[in-house]
Amino acid sequence: MMSARFQFLIRAAFAALALVAGLISPTAHAAEKLYGGIATDGKHSRIFWVLPETDGKAAEAAALAECRKAGGKECKVLSWFSDSCMVYARNSVQDLFPGNSVSPEMAAKKAIRRCTAGSPDGKCRLTTMPLCVGPGYSAADMQAPVKATPADLERLSAKLNQREYWGAIAENEEGGLLYADGYPNENDALSKLLDWEDCKGCRKVLTYTDSCVGLAWPKGAKGRGTNFTALNPDPKTARDESRAACTAKTGSPACVAMVRCSGRPYIDGYAGEGEKPN
Known part of the structure; x- marks a missing residue:
């Protein structure tokens, strides 16, 4: 017959295992993910975003609502993203090109590269600073899209654009x-x-x-x-x-x-x- 002390140790061990299993289970991990949603108007002249949200579809819906609230015409969803950074580059005919990465600068670089590759005149510029959501991003990363001026966007766009003219x-x-x-x-x-x-x-x-x-x-x-x-x-x-x-x-x-x-x-x-x- 097991002693009371031994039974207590076994119960404690099982409790610890259950706790660890709960922490690493897919359900628990998924609940920690954060999402952002991005929308634009019919002419691609403005970008609207909402973050953080706990669901991709909810993030898209919130971004769409933000576009309409701001008076955007023919608002439409562009994308949702999670635990990463997303940004769009726009060319001279208002086409949009996405860039996504865990790194803010890499996301911007991808957007600019796609834009220049798909634009004969190469006239591409970021629409916003990278939009980032999830753990690990600094306050500066989170505030950059809100604080950025047109001059800031041009400086980063020019830095990342390797095309010559x-x-x-x-x-x-x-x-x-x-x-x-x-x-x-x-x-x-x-x-x-x-x-x-x-x-x-x-x-x-x-x-x-x-x-x-x-x-x-x-x-x-x-x-x-x-x-x-x-x-x-x-x-x-x-x-x-x-x-x-x-x-x-x-x-x-x-x-x-x-x-x-x-x-x-x-x-x-x-x-x-x-x-x-x-």
């Missing part, structure tokens, strides 16, 4: 200048330009990236060798410097000028873009 200038056989910009590498910028039908007998003038080029020539001038260029990161300065070079070299008071820029800093436009030579 190259431009090329060529002169045709009649002396006219042609340009192409926004290409992912120098060779593409030049080869695509030289392949244009209008670029008959063209020869390379220059290639450039992360800069602007001013193009100037005396009004009414024809033939090769009558054009002048100037590189400068500031579009107005580049244009003015090319005009000044034209005037200094030709003595003409009627030099006309224009400007083209290529690089990440110019993807939202720049002063003088689309203006005719004047």
Whole structure:
């Protein structure tokens, strides 16, 4: 017959085993998971999120409700996520590309990579800072999406975007200048330009990236060798410097000028873009 002390030890051991089993059981583990939900409007112009929730569908429903509450039109769910970070990148035609990872920066990097891979012009930017839910994330991680400014989003997007933006200038056989910009590498910028039908007998003038080029020539001038260029990161300065070079070299008071820029800093436009030579 077992002693009372021995029976007590056995009962204690079984109780401990039951407690451990409960802690590692799938049901207990699932109850610890936290979820976030993300929604957007019909034009993908804004991102709405809610976290933490204890269920994926509940998180989606809450995000959808948040979109409608904020006045979003044609609101729709994008996704739910759990114990990780999720973020979307948006391109110039409002397409959205997701990135998910336990690391905030890796989630952002995935979103930017998918966006640039699926966007010919490569003009991609994060819609928010990474949205994170679950244990292990700092207060800074949790507050980043709320506090981020457009400048903050651009800085991180530019840091993660490995795509380049190259431009090329060529002169045709009649002396006219042609340009192409926004290409992912120098060779593409030049080869695509030289392949244009209008670029008959063209020869390379220059290639450039992360800069602007001013193009100037005396009004009414024809033939090769009558054009002048100037590189400068500031579009107005580049244009003015090319005009000044034209005037200094030709003595003409009627030099006309224009400007083209290529690089990440110019993807939202720049002063003088689309203006005719004047």
